[in-house]
Amino acid sequence: MLLISCPNCGSRDETEFHYGGQAHVAYPENPNELNDREWAEFLFYRDNTKGAFAERWLHSTGCRQWFNMLRDTVTYDIQAVYPMGTPRPAAAPAAPESGTASLAADSTTTGTAAPSISGTSTSAPSISATGTTASTTAPEGATK
Amino acid sequence: MANTAELNGVNGLRDIRRSPASHLAAALEAGSVQGTVVLNEGPFQTMAGVRVDPRSEEGGRIAAAAGGLPARCGEVTGKDGVSVLWLGPSEFLVVAPEQAHDSLGGNLIGSLTEALGDAPGQVVDLSANRTTFELSGPRARAVLEKGCSLDLHPRSFTPGTALNTEVGNIPVVLQKTGEESFRLFPRASFADFLGRWLLDAMREYASPEVP
Numbered sequence: 124m125l126l127i128s129c130p131n132c133g134s135r136d137e138t139e140f141h142y143g144g145q146a147h148v149a150y151p152e153n154p155n156e157l158n159d160r161e162w163a164e165f166l167f168y169r170d171n172t173k174g175a176f177a178e179r180w181l182h183s184t185g186c187r188q189w190f191n192m193l194r195d196t197v198t199y200d201i202q203a204v205y206p207m208g209t210p211r212p213a214a215a216p217a218a219p220e221s222g223t224a225s226l227a228a229d230s231t232t233t234g235t236a237a238p239s240i241s242g243t244s245t246s247a248p249s250i251s252a253t254g255t256t257a258s259t260t261a262p263e264g265a266t267k
Numbered sequence: 268m269a270n271t272a273e274l275n276g277v278n279g280l281r282d283i284r285r286s287p288a289s290h291l292a293a294a295l296e297a298g299s300v301q302g303t304v305v306l307n308e309g310p311f312q313t314m315a316g317v318r319v320d321p322r323s324e325e326g327g328r329i330a331a332a333a334g335g336l337p338a339r340c341g342e343v344t345g346k347d348g349v350s351v352l353w354l355g356p357s358e359f360l361v362v363a364p365e366q367a368h369d370s371l372g373g374n375l376i377g378s379l380t381e382a383l384g385d386a387p388g389q390v391v392d393l394s395a396n397r398t399t400f401e402l403s404g405p406r407a408r409a410v411l412e413k414g415c416s417l418d419l420h421p422r423s424f425t426p427g428t429a430l431n432t433e434v435g436n437i438p439v440v441l442q443k444t445g446e447e448s449f450r451l452f453p454r455a456s457f458a459d460f461l462g463r464w465l466l467d468a469m470r471e472y473a474s475p476e477v478p
Contacts, residue, residue, distance in 0.1 A: 131356060132340045132431075136416045139433055184438040185431050186340065186355040 128204055131186040143179030145169045146191045147211055172196055177211045287398045287458035298466040300473045304406040306465055309399030313368040313375050315361040316391040325386035332382040333361050341428040352429045352440060368394060398458045403448035410468045435464040
């Protein structure tokens with residue numbers, strides 16, 4: 124059982140949450156210009172990362188709010204919890220405060236880590252569903 | 268369920284209203300262990316679901332009408348017998364005695380709706396959405412701990428707080444009203460299950476303790 128620290132409610136059992144899939148999948152900037160293959164990749168193709176993975180979670184039996192989480196798919200180590208709409212923080216280099224039982228204060232780590240990564244666009248999913256134009260602006264307002 | 272037959276609602280429908288766990292009333296009484304843990308279904312309540320941004324102007328008007336809006340998880344505000352429970356950053360549950368309902372001479376829903384006005388948000392009459400279980404006694408916390416993973420120790424779960432969580436794997440709002448008394452608000456369709464689940468969890472306290 125994972126112990127997930129909801130930004131609003133604090134640490135709760137995993138059973139109170141619902142998984143929302145990969146985070147930071149940007150809606151295409153020009154949907155009309157996509158061909159079928161690009162649409163399919165946008166809709167259905169997701170990363171299958173081994174290691175740190177940014178994903179969305181919903182605290183469905185608590186505050187009913189969405190948030191993003193950076194989780195290691197191998198160790199289940201929860202490296203960061205951060206709000207929707209903010210860019211993905213840098214993959215934590217085994218920071219001391221990382222851990223499954225960390226408190227909600229984790230969400231503040233995004234403030235320091237965000238600027239270094241938002242410009243590179245490598246933090247966003249590596250699928251090229253939306254072409255070059257969309258992927259460079261991935262996190263802005265399209266993270267839901 | 269309290270006898271409130273003197274209250275005549277719209278067209279007398281109030282008289283035939285049955286609470287969701289009324290069929291368990293005898294079982295709840297038989298399963299309670301006086302002085303150890305007591306369970307009963309509370310009277311009907313007037314409940315309103317409120318969604319409003321508490322920092323906005325309309326949030327201030329709602330707060331004035333309801334007796335304050337809780338700012339964070341666990342907080343309960345209110346005045347004059349009205350409790351406002353935190354469900355989310357912009358979602359609240361207003362709980363008041365049944366007489367506060369507009370159809371019974373009260374003004375709770377109407378005053379909240381008026382306070383919201385045309386501003387973004389919603390005030391919904393949820394009086395029939397949830398029922399109330401009242402669990403009290405020295406063993407009440409031990410009963411809840413069988414199906415609730417929150418830290419219910421008094422040092423972290425203090426009287427006058429309420430949390431949105433799971434008890435017995437179903438979603439409930441759990442309010443601590445006193446040192447040894449809790450109120451559980453399950454949705455009506457879960458009332459039968461939760462009532463029987465609590466009875467089962469209470470059963471061991473009817474037997475003499477094994478040293």
